[in-house]
Amino acid sequence: MTILTSKFNFRGRDPHPAAKASLATVLKVAGALGPYSTPGGSGTPVIGPIFRGAIVCMDVNGEAILADSDATNVAYQATQQKTPFFVAVDGDQDFDGAFVHKVTALQGGMEILTDQFTVDPGLIPGAPVCPGGNIVGDVGMFRLAVPTIVPATDEQIYGYVGSEGYNTVTGLLHVIIPQGV
């Protein structure tokens, strides 16, 4: 029986048509600038920091920021709590993202081809990948998850290089992001 006084309900979105197994959410972009936030604004919306295909996570306000392994690894080692990562579908650099300052973000359960990664010979099928970081300067991008790049023993893996691996001709990396990594 449906009890109408109960507050229980669903909170979620229909899956992205191209990634139906992935949890889809919409996140506000942290620190997004309005068209007149800085002097000289013409009224045209200003693009934000999150590029298409970027790995993002939430800040303490639940707003999207580029995922930075250097920061999340430190947090993870301190609390043993993993940070949920997402892939921003269009980012806020395209017209609609720059206007609404929100990004559609997908979590695990999808396969993607991306050009947003740091090239590494270790990116072979099955190799783990994680978000980049400030130290190397690839924040929000995919990169090979190896302790020598990020000096942390508990690096948070986000996905794996897919069967197609790194295609040197197209410059694209096949990534599988299972649910619950």
Next chain:
Amino acid sequence: MSNYQQESPEVTARFVNSNFVRKIEEGRVKEAEVESSAFIREKLRQEAAVREIIVPVGISEDEIDRDENTDQPKKIIDKEPDSTATFCQFQGTGQRTWFYGPRYSIFFGKVESQRFTKSKFELMTYTSDIRKILSDNSVKDMADEEDRAFYNLVTDIIALNPAVQRTSGPFQSSTFKGSGQSMLRRRRPIGKMLMTKSRFMDAIDLPATTVGSDVAKRHFDEGIEATQKLWGYPCVTTIKADIYDDDRAYMFAPQAPNNFLGNFYLLQDATLFIKQEADIIEFWSYEALGLGIGNALSIQEILFT
């Protein structure tokens, strides 16, 4: 005059609901969508304060501008080029200039209500008009999103130039006068004001010595619902004190006849979509709009102290 047909007292909500469900059952989804979309658009027009400040204009496919880097639409708006004139002697000439017309772009986004899902069997138990549920739950939320975007835009503009575009003072004629004078000194005409209804109620306190005994008496007898203007300026009021700051009012330049303010385009006005699979009925509303202020100096904020 709205085209929406009002429900007559003889037609019960249950009848409306059964009609709604029956149309979906009979595959007449389009008819149910059109009927309800008209209702939603009318409600949205009443609910979104921004639509009273900047009247939305429908824009068609052949009016949007393309971009080589994306398949998302935009609309480029021309602004007036800066120019001057000068007195000179009969043998003199005016200054030569190569004129450049500045522009700005309107980008578009989608506002979508929650996607309501319900079993048709549960829907049969509703004795209130389903269309009212739609308006209460989806239209207000959509209108709020429009207003939130507009308010963020306006506060950004004021924050950048508060020394010029903010007038502070109590709710009295001198403050509104000062605000209007600031606009006029920038050669901006005054169109409408916007404030919350709760702030607008301060007009009740305006004494007969300043507004005249007729106005004071009317406010005493009828309240301020009948009052549409303050000192001659049309006032748009909104109940959304959670979106628009109760301590602030805004003066805007008019949108017509010359657009001194900005643009509000609708790629698609609010539309209801209905889908049924077996006994599960889904419905939601969505619209695609673009909003921009091209003339940042055409807004003056009044901060009530």
